[in-house]
Amino acid sequence: MTLDSPPATAAVPDVPASDRQPPPGVMTLFVAFAKMSLAGFGGVLPFARRAIVDQHRWMTADEFNETFALCHFLPGPNIVNLTFVFGSRFRGIVGAVAALAGLIGPPLVLVMILAALYAHYGEIAALRRVLAGISCAAVGLLVAVVFRMMLPMVKRRDVVGLLLMVAIFIAIGVLQLSLQAVLLVAIPISLAITFVVRRLSA
C-alpha cells in the first residue's frame, strides 16, 4: 500500500487492495462522470466501463456487468440508470445525484448552446448542408450498432429472436404504431418464449 489512507475510513475491504480502490467521494463522482460523459461520442458506456473498472478500479468487471445487466433490463436510458445506481452504491442518494449531475450537466450545457445556435442559424444554407451530411452519417452509425447487436443472435441461429426483432421493426418503423401498445403485446410474448426455451434447454 503506497497510499497513506487514514485508518478511520470505512471497513477494511474484503478484496485484495490491488483490485479495488477506496470508495470515491461525492466531488470525485461528479468529476469522474463528467469526464466520461464529455469523452463519450456515440455512447458513454464504453468510456464508463474503462473509467470505472480499468482506471479507477471502483468495481470489478463482474460487478460492473451485474450492475449493467440490472440497468439494462429496466426501461429508460441505460447509462443514466447505471450512473444513478453506481453513485448510490458508494454515497447513497447524494452520490447518485452527484454522479448523475456529472453525467448530464456538462453535456446538457453544451447541447443547449448548440440548440440556441441552431434556433438562430439553422436556416443558413451552408449549415443546412453540413447538418444534412451529418444526419446521413449518423443514420449509418445507428445501422452499424443494429448489426453489431444482431450478430450474436445470428451466430446462435436464434430464429425466434430474429423474427421478433423483425416484427418490432415493422410495427414501429414501417407501420409507426404506438410504442406502448406494441410493447404491451410484445414483452409478454417474448418473455413467455424466453421462459419456455430456457426450460426446454435446462
Place this chain on the structure above:
Amino acid sequence: MNANENPVWSLVLTFGLMSLFAVGGANAAIPEMHRVAVDLRHWLTDKQFADVFAISQLSPGPNVLIVTLIGYAVAGFWGALAATLAMCLPTAVLAYGVSRLLGRSSRSPWPAMIQAALVPLSIGLMGASALIVAQAADRTFLAVLVTLVAAVLAFATRLNPLWILLAGGCLGLAGVI
C-alpha cells in the same frame, strides 16, 4: 383548457411516460419521439427532427440528450431542462429502488431472463429508429451511399464515430448530398 396547456408541463408528461417504455435506451425510443413530436404534437418538422438527431449524435454525452434538443425547440431553456429530467429521473429512481430490492448478493434469474427477452425487441426498435431518421435524411442516391459507407466503416473498423460524423458534415458542406 387543452389549447393553452403549459408546454413545459406537456413535455414533462410526454417524456416522463415515454421513459417508462424506453426499452433498450434512448436510441430505441426515437420512433416514439418522432411519432409524438412530429406527427402528433407538431412540435418539429420532419427535417428539424433529422437535424436534432444529427446534433445529438454529434454532441458528447448520453444519447438521451436528443430529448434536450426537442425540449428546447418547444419551450427554450426550461423546456430543455424539463424534458431531460422527465426522461432521466423516473427510471433512474426505479433502477435505484430495484437495485436495493434485489440486493447485492441476490442470484435471482429474473433480471437475466427479462434482459434476454428484451434484446430482440430493443434491436428491432433501434432498426426502426434508423429507418425513421433515414426517411428524413436520405433523400438522394448519394445521401444513401454516404449512410451505407458510414455504416460499413462503423461496423468493420474501430474508428471513433466522431470522425465519421465530421466526414459526413464535410461531404454535406461540399454539396455532395
